[in-house]
Amino acid sequence: MRLVITGSYEQMSIEAANIVAGQIYLKPNSVLGLATGSTPVSMYQRLIAVHKSLGLDFSQVTTFNLDEYIGMSPDNPQSYHYFMQENFFRHINISPENVFLPNGLAEDMVAEGERYEKLIEARGGIDLQVLGIGQNAHIGFNEPDVKFAATTHQVELDSETIQANSRFFASEDEVPRYAISMGIKTIMMAEHVILLANGRNKAEAVYKALCGDVTPEAPASILQLHRDVAVIIDKEAAAMLPDTIRGVNVTRKS
Ligand code: PGA
Numbered sequence: 001m002r003l004v005i006t007g008s009y010e011q012m013s014i015e016a017a018n019i020v021a022g023q024i025y026l027k028p029n030s031v032l033g034l035a036t037g038s039t040p041v042s043m044y045q046r047l048i049a050v051h052k053s054l055g056l057d058f059s060q061v062t063t064f065n066l067d068e069y070i071g072m073s074p075d076n077p078q079s080y081h082y083f084m085q086e087n088f089f090r091h092i093n094i095s096p097e098n099v100f101l102p103n104g105l106a107e108d109m110v111a112e113g114e115r116y117e118k119l120i121e122a123r124g125g126i127d128l129q130v131l132g133i134g135q136n137a138h139i140g141f142n143e144p145d146v147k148f149a150a151t152t153h154q155v156e157l158d159s160e161t162i163q164a165n166s167r168f169f170a171s172e173d174e175v176p177r178y179a180i181s182m183g184i185k186t187i188m189m190a191e192h193v194i195l196l197a198n199g200r201n202k203a204e205a206v207y208k209a210l211c212g213d214v215t216p217e218a219p220a221s222i223l224q225l226h227r228d229v230a231v232i233i234d235k236e237a238a239a240m241l242p243d244t245i246r247g248v249n250v251t252r253k254s
């Protein structure tokens with residue numbers, strides 16, 4: 001595992017965008033796993049800027065998003081379909097037929113999970129997965145649990161997640177209670193993973209992910225077992241980390 005501690009959210013976003021851009025330059029038909037939330041917004045802005053100024057070409061890129069709320073149509077401004085269109089896809093030259101998110105309106109979520117897994121497999125698997133982290137150390141919508149969920153599946157959101165995500169809604173009551181999310185196995189099968197976190201409110205989750213026991217109670221801790229993870233965070237999110245962490249190669253950038 002590599003850990004890059006940056007001086008700011010902007011620096012974190014630049015580092016992350018450089019890795020994603022590098023992946024696309026090296027393999028133009030890359031399959032990316034993408035995340036929503038506040039954390040990657042500036043990374044997407046940087047990638048859009050690199051597309052516009054340097055011609056970073058997304059025409060052969062395929063993307064699979066981690067998750068979607070259940071019951072939300074793609075044109076609902078609260079949906080993750082909408083978020084991705086607004087924050088990323090409509091600004092780059094990606095082909096709509098290469099963009100995938102789980103269908104939150106599917107009638108049968110078990111069948112939808114299987115369909116999504118098959119699509120990922122048919123595209124050759126995920127080359128680079130981008131992750132945020134919840135305050136409860138969730139990745140995707142894999143909430144703390146007694147076991148690691150394997151593949152794309154329906155989840156019931158944690159009260160902490162509902163509260164955290166209520167900032168995007170008029171009230172907490174409006175936050176969906178269920179979502180469909182890639183599972184831990186789906187994420188762990190990705191060739192490369194980058195985990196992003198910024199802000200003091202993520203410090204405990206980052207500590208659990210990097211220094212805690214590997215346990216489904218802290219889903220991100222499973223990344224300690226992945227063969228190629230770069231954790232890119234700002235100094236606030238690093239506030240609880242010790243100077244040295246076993247098995248982790250630490251770089252500090254201001
Ligand atoms: P955030 O969400 O980027 O909005 O903090 C991250 C997450 O919940 O995974």
